Every structure is written in C-alpha cells, then in structure tokens.
Amino acid sequence: MKIPSPHDLGVHKLLKPLRPLISPIVDWPAKQRLRAAVNIADLRQCAKMRAHKMVFDYLDSGADDEIILRRAKDAYSELEMHYHVLSGLQPPLDLSTKVFGCDVKLPFFACPTAGNRMFHHEGESAAAAAAAHHGTLYGLSSLGTTSIPDIAKICPGPKVFQLYVWKDRGLLQEVIKKAKDGGFDALALTVDFTWYGNRERDIRNGFTIPPNYSLKQIIQAIQRPAWTWDFISNDAYTYANINKDVPADSLAAFVNSQINPAFNWDDAEWLMKEWNGPAAIKGVVRPDDAKRAVQVGFSTMWVSNHGARQLETSPATIDVLPSIREAVGPNVEIILDGGVQRGTDIAKALALGADSVGCGKPYLYGLAAGGTEGVIKALNILKVELDRAMGLLGVGTVDELKKKGPSLIKRRVSGTSVRDFPYPGPNGCC
Template identity: 65%
Template sequence: MLTPHDLKIHKLLRLFSPLVRPIVNIPARRRLRKAVNIADLRLCAESRLHKMCFGYLDSGGDDEITIRRNKDAYTQLEMHFKVLSGLSPPLDLSTTIFGSKVDIPFFASPTAGNKMFHMDGESAVATASKVNNSVYCLSSLATTSVDDIAKILTPEHPKLFQVYVWKDRDILRDILGKAKAGGIQTMALTVDFSWYGNRERDIRNNFTIPPSYSLQQCIEAIKAPAWTWDFLSNPPYNYALLDKDVPADSLASFVNSQLYPQFSWEDAKWLCEEWTHGPKAIKGICRPEDAVKALECGFTTIWVSNHGGRQLDTSPATIDVLPAIRKAVGPNVEVIHDGGIQRGTDIAKAIALGADGVAIGKPYLYGLAAGGTPGVLRTFDILRIELDRAMGLLGCGTIEELKKEGPELIKRREMSLRDCQGARYSKAGMI
C-alpha cells in the first residue's frame, strides 16, 4: 500500500505549513496556556494526539497496576515540615548529577521516538534542558541525531546516552562510538527491557509506527488535526542513531530481533569496559542485591526504575524500594530515581528518601505532545516552581539540606481512599 509519504505529499503540504500549522494548533496553544499542573498537561496531550499515540504514551503493562502504585505511593508519605526556617525565595535547587553541576535536581529521562508525539521531538527536550541547565538524556531509539542535539547543547552541557540490552555487540559498539564522538559524557544501560511488556491499550488501538491507514486510524487522525498535519507535512521520521535510512516502521521488527533475554551480568560488565570516559549508570534496579551487584560490575550510578510501570505489572512502586537501595549501596554512591513523578512534592520526597537526582518521563512527554517545545518548557516550569514551593514549606533551603534532613521530614502513613483523589485522577482516568 502506498502511503502519503511514499507519494511525497509531505513536500507539497510543507509549502502550506506556515499558514495551516498555526491555525490547526490554535486549540492546543489555548489549552497549554491554561495548564497549571502535570494532570492538565496530560489532558492537553490527549486532546492533541492521535488516539493510538496517546495510548502508547499513557499506558502500562497488563492491568496498569504498577502505574497506579508508582503514583499512589507518594500519597502515603507525609511531609513533616519545619517552621520559621528563615528562607528567602527562590531557593537554591542546584546540585551535582553524573559529576556535573546542574541548576535543578530533576531531568528528562531518555525516551524513544519523541517525534511520534510532536515533530519538535528530542530537540524540544534538549532546548528545555539547556534553558534549565539540567541533564539531557538521549535514547538509542531517538528520532534526532547526536549531531543535531550538539547544535543545541554546548560540549560542556551534561549529557547522557541510554542503551538497551541488545543482542548484537557490534551495534552497541557503533552507537556508543557515536555517543562518544558527540561529546556525551555518561552512559546508562536499561536492564528492565530484555522482554517486551504487554501493553493492552496498544493492542486495542491497533498501534503501529507509522499509522497503518486503516479506517479506524484515519477516523482518529481526523479527530486530531494538529497532530495529523504535523505528521503528514513533515518527512517520515527515522531512528537516527541506528540507520538514518531505516524508517520508523521497522522499529518493531528491529526491537524484536535485538531484545536479548540472555543478557547477563557478564554482558553488563563487558559494556562497562566499553565505556571508559565517564559515569556509567544501570537503569531499572528495584532490588538492593542487584544494586550491589551492579557496583561490583563497574557501574557508578544506580538508577531505581520499573520502566514507568510499562513492563512487569504488580512490580513495586519505586519510591517504596528507594530507601532500601540507598541503605544497601551506602551514602557515597549516586542514586537516581524515577517512576510516578507528577508533582514537585514527589521530587522532594524522592530526594529526601535517598535520591541524588530524579528523572521524569511521562510528564515531559505530555508537554511535548501538548505543544512541542513550549509544552516541554511548561513541564519544567511547573515542576521547578512546585519543588521550590515544597522545599520552602518543608523548611529546607538547599538540596543538600533536604538530603541530610529528609529521613526525619518524610514519614509513612497508612493510605486511605481520600489520598487517591485530586489532580492525579482526572475525568479522563488515571494519570
């Protein structure tokens, strides 16, 4: 079947983009201006995106219990605030992550295929990282090249490159070489993606990359004119670090061929030996024993994560296992935390319980889907302002103070039904 991109229709449509694109994005810009929290950005994203793309972004594994656990676990943590701390806003949110000084303790986690959500793609995230002086992370399944990111970020800007547990070591060497040549200082190995999670919303929505142009998908495309114009009036995106000539619709077959359940600790040790010029993070740790073993293999940073609840359903909430992992590795090992972050208070709780830095995934992708670069910037603004306010009300003026006093300020309580209400739950369902 010939697609619009096969017929090069995007070249014709692009001539009209200066006129059409601003018009079809009027509702999206209006919604974005009204967004006051991450829950609002989620609704903005749902309104602008093709249904199957929103389902892919928003969903989790099986019954999506872990997604709910990740978020609800924060409601069980009370903030026992100090008073009369003599603080003056804005507070100092700076810290050190992956050996680099940054202005805020949170950053955008590496995620695949950003141009699926908006054609600004990874460039939008790099711009937000530059504006906020935060760590930038590039996925090995990115739709933007290292060279294009280098046009936005200086060589000194803290950057991380993420790789998967793939079968072909030559491919791993090749993409690591591209990352090194592009001035990326830190490597992260994602270890909770050796099997593909069961995401049933994708099955129901007949998710394909790119759209299959079925009647169902065409109807949904008509309902999302801003996303559809974005998609049809631009060249088809590809996975830029693998092979720029391979279109995105080859992703599923590529991933299926490269996923390597046999990937072992010996393979992880080999990968650490391949990356010799900067920090090495292992992403996807939920057990203290695995954290200790990772350090023995040569990793320098432990990244507590359950892949955003998209892999093994009913796995524990990451905030619940964070303290035990911190205890197991001791006070001097860098620990990164992600999973369920929706508020600045969530970030504060994670730092208080042992995280040196906090990564966000869905929140900034909601912003990207809602409005491109302005949407990602809005995400960072919302969380930065919320974190500043949370720390001020808690009585901590710096990140170091929050780390030092955190265990005495954050206390666990029994959850009630009232905790699971509010902006985390919207008319569109769980976020």
C-alpha cells in the same frame, strides 16, 4: 500488498511550504489549552486533546491491568511531609546539584524515551532545548528520532545516552562511539527491557509506527487535526541513532531481532570497559542487584520500573528507594524515576535517598501538547512546585533536603497514624 503512506507518495513535500500558513491555524486551540494548563494533570489533558488516540495511549499506558501504573503514583500520596516552621529562608532557594558529576540547576530532568517525533515533529529537539533552557541534564534514547550530533548542537550541557541490551556487540560499540563523539557525559544501560511488556491499550488500538491507515485510525486522525497536520507535513522520521536506514514502521522487527534476553552481568562488565566513564544501570529495584552493579563497575544506580510498562505489579520505585540507598551506602549516586507527577514527588524522592529524579510522562505530555513550549512548561511546573515544597518544608538547598530528608518524610499507616520511614538518618538510625 502495502498501502502507500502519504510519505511514500511525497505528500509531505507538497505540504511543507504551507506550514507557516496552516500550522498556526490548526495549532491555535492546542496552544490556548497549553497556556491555560497549571499542572501536569492539565498537560496530560492537553496532550490527550491534541494527539492521535493511538499515540496518546502509547504514551499514557502501562502493562497489563495497569495496576503498578496507578500504584506508582499513589505511593507518593502515602508519604507525608512533616515540615519545619520558622526556618528563616530567604528566596530564591538553591535547586542546583550534580548529576553524573556535572553541575545542573535542577535536581530532575527529562528521561530518555523512544520515538519522540511520534508525539510532535520537534521530538527530542524540543526536550533538549528545554533542558538547555532550564540548565538541567538531558537524556537521549538510543531509539531516539533525532541524531546525536543534532542534539549536541541544541544542548551543549550535561547529557546521558541510554542504551538497550542489543545482541550485536558491534552495534553497541558503534553507538557508544557516537555518544562519546557527541559529547555525552554518561551512559545508562536499560536492563528491564529484555522482553517487551504487554501493553494492552496498544493492542486494542492496533498501534503501529507510523499509523497503518486503517479506517479506525483515519477517523481518529481526522479528530486530531493538529497532530495529523504535524505528522503529514513533515518528513517521515527514522531512528537516527541505531541505523538511519531503519524506517519507523520497521522498528518492532528491528527491536525484536536485536534485544538480547541472554544479556548478563558479564556482558554488562564488558560494556562498562567499552564505555570507560560514568554509567548508570537503569531498571534496578532490588538491593542485591544494586550491590552487584557497583561491583561490576556502574557508578550510578537508576531505580526504575520502565514507567510501569514492563512487569505488572513490579514495585513502586519510591517504595524500594530507601533499601537501595541502604544497600549501596551514601556515596553511590542514585537516580529515581517512576510515577512522578508533582514537585512534591521530587522532593520526597530526594529526601528518601535519590540524588536526582528522572521524569518521563510529564515532559512527554508537554511535548505532545505543544512541542518545545510544552516541554519547557512541564519542567517549569515541576520546578515551581519543588521550590514551593522545599520552602514549606523549611530547607533552602537540595543538599539540606537530602540531609534532613529522613526526618521530614513519614509514611501513613492505617490511614490515620504515621511512622518514620525506615531510612537511615545521619547517625545511622531511623
């Protein structure tokens, strides 16, 4: 017999009128921590202090032993930045570029991620508002907890809609139509989620959406009053872009019934014809797959390993990026995500062949730490760090960084010596 949840009992309806009085009190410590944060690592700690342990670990974890989760971050530290001096730059620098053919003010953006309202009741709305604030791309997951029309109202700028490999072609057609009607500029098909990764922190925590109200989870909820008040004083969330009648606690069953491991290149080609617009294949780490994706009709290669949450010991995305660029040539758009924690990471990715960079965990830490304010701060931290890195490198624009990039980035060898990164330069040589 299922134990009724607070939402089943209508507790949120009784508590909602009290939010203006109680929320500022319970959120005060979290807001103070958020305002004191100076980098993404600080935001991670802010998120850990505010969010339910089960929720934070879901956000923070990787697959199996989390080897690639660590490697993905460490790979950036193996790349040195060999800067020019006396470049004569005059601030402010130009961080603008194009993504999916759309003008944006920043060469990075918040990746589409599922279930944002489990971290903070503002959910995807906070990330969309932050994207609008910074003038950059916004990515919405098909497992988002905020509807496409609501996102369109908050973020009128460039948007990409992420789609999974569902079995039901009717469902695919339905969400594609919603995305088109909602003014989304591009589609991103996630192809590295045909099986669910082994995320052992979730297993140890007994992770469920929403919490299953075990004694352990109740105790952990008491220890995180800001998150708990936020959760129980707002409406229960659903996955608004697949089926509003699918409650959050039925998500796992729905996904397991709909994800299609048999989805293949022919299905992808059909999908490209249905969408008939700019589209990315998200989850590419091999040059041969990238070449085939171009042939199928994808305009953009999205180099990603699903945040190190799927196949353990898959490659760090920054390590395979140059080979993807070499495979598809200079004119195919490339997006990279994975392991990004600093603006210097973004600069390295742009220098080594990416046209833009997606960030997942950094903005979700901000969201879990403080809603819209937290996401705006996360993106601003990365913006300031990227601006500083470009200035110190001696490049004044994103285009200049991409053009000169191969000469600026060198890989450490044996801990002391360095060599050029194997990436074709302007004349086709390293």
